[in-house]
Amino acid sequence: MYRIGELAKQFDVNTDTLRYYEKEGLLVPSSVASNGYRMYSSADAKTLGVILRAKAIGFSLSDIKTLLSIEVDKANKECLDVKLVVDDKLDQVNAKIDELQTFQRSLKRLSDACCGGHESAQDCTILQALESESFTILSECHHD
Amino acid sequence: MYRIGELAKQFDVNTDTLRYYEKEGLLVPSSVASNGYRMYSSADAKTLGVILRAKAIGFSLSDIKTLLSIEVDKANKECLDVKLVVDDKLDQVNAKIDELQTFQRSLKRLSDACCGGHESAQDCTILQALESESFTILSECHHD
DNA sequence: CTTGACCTTAGAGTTTACTCCAAGGTTTAT
DNA sequence: ATAAACCTTGGAGTAAACTCTAAGGTCAAG
Structure with a gap:
């Protein structure tokens, strides 16, 4: 104890x-x-x-609660019950990764386009992109 | 207006x-x-x-505030100032992706090892893995 | 017998980005 | 005149997973 x-x-x-x-x-x-x-x-x-x-x-406390409730009643539960929790979480994780990769591509494109030097930010391509109404297309552009 | x-x-x-x-x-x-x-x-x-x-x-409102404050004072700012914000966010996004990919690998391994059938959860490999003290090694195992 | 390290409870605060509510003032149309 | 559709403010609530505080009880050592 x-x-x-x-x-x-x-x-x-x-x-x-x-x-x-x-x-x-x-x-x-x-x-x-x-x-x-x-x-x-x-x-x-x-x-x-x-x-x-x-x-x-990567399980949330709520996921874990579900898992533990299966654990205590193992005998009356099936593998399927457990696997569903895991696969559900896997789907969530995959969706989050996809979202972040979209962010990543956009950010990388912005970063690569900018000189990053001591030049005045007046003509900075990053700021211009953020001001441009057509920029949203970039984050959805799939034909790289 | x-x-x-x-x-x-x-x-x-x-x-x-x-x-x-x-x-x-x-x-x-x-x-x-x-x-x-x-x-x-x-x-x-x-x-x-x-x-x-x-x-x-993918910028947070706090990031955006920084960006806007550069924007209003463009003339006295450099490209570098802008790029630093973008690159910083890119680092954060990359770190988050790495973390999620670690989750993804662990979850996938769990999922793949489980039959997901109507068998009793008594011998479910997922539950066994979560109970096993050596399981943490899986999430750090890089020699697939 | 007191000091310090431990434990208890209830409840508030943290973070982010909203969203909702109540109570009331304003504008426009019928 | 009155209803509908706006607008205002201040403040509370949401999710997630803690973390902290206050005020107090318990226990072992010196």
């Missing part, structure tokens, strides 16, 4: 984070001592490990 | 958004009518265009 500070130190998180996870129903300490202190079992510690690993690969 | 609702309709934004941009110092209407109505000039409209285009390519 660990007190909150011990568990927090072990996993290098803030004690407030653990209280927050409890409030969110992700990690409820398996018992409470007579002095009111939260007491975490090694199963709790294992669960925290799962939470942090899931976070590290 | 446009009233706030006219400008909002023209650019398909909420009037509250325009008031918010004003509060943030991004777009201050060039005059206020005697009845207290905000009056936007066509220069203001052009600035709004710049703001929305900059937003569309």
Whole structure:
């Protein structure tokens, strides 16, 4: 059994984070001592490990909650249930990457077009592009 | 001169958004009518265009504020000043893409390893991976 | 017996970019 | 005259995942 500070130190998180996870129903300490202190079992510690690993690969706390609820009722769940969560997140991540790559292309085009020297910004191609109403086309142009 | 609702309709934004941009110092209407109505000039409209285009390519409102402050003092600024903002944002976008691609690889590996069928989740490879302390290595493993 | 390190709760603050609401004033049309 | 469609202000609410503060209780060491 660990007190909150011990568990927090072990996993290098803030004690407030653990209280927050409890409030969110992700990690409820398996018992409470007579002095009111939260007491975490090694199963709790294992669960925290799962939470942090899931976070590290991009799951939101809400996703993780779903995953943990499947975990506790494994016997009555199917692989499909688990895979759906993962594939859903994968779709979100892919969509976000696509969006950022669109940003990236536009920014790179702006950057490459600009001399970046000590010349006056009066004629800066970047500012001109941002002022130009036809610039939006750039971010949607797919025939590079 | 446009009233706030006219400008909002023209650019398909909420009037509250325009008031918010004003509060943030991004777009201050060039005059206020005697009845207290905000009056936007066509220069203001052009600035709004710049703001929305900059937003569309991934700049935050704070970035845009910097860009606009350069814009109004173009004569005393250099191309370098502008390019630094763009390159800085490009670095941030690239970093975010890298992070998401790490997520993507981990998620894809999880997904691919799981049958996704109607089998019991008891032996699901995804759940096993999340429970395994050595799993973190996967997200950092570069020798595919 | 007091100091310091620990723990408790409830609640507020952070960030970003809005969005909504209430209560009221203005303008235009019928 | 009155309704509809505008506009004003100030302030609260939203999402996500914490982080911090205040005021106080607990515990071990010196």
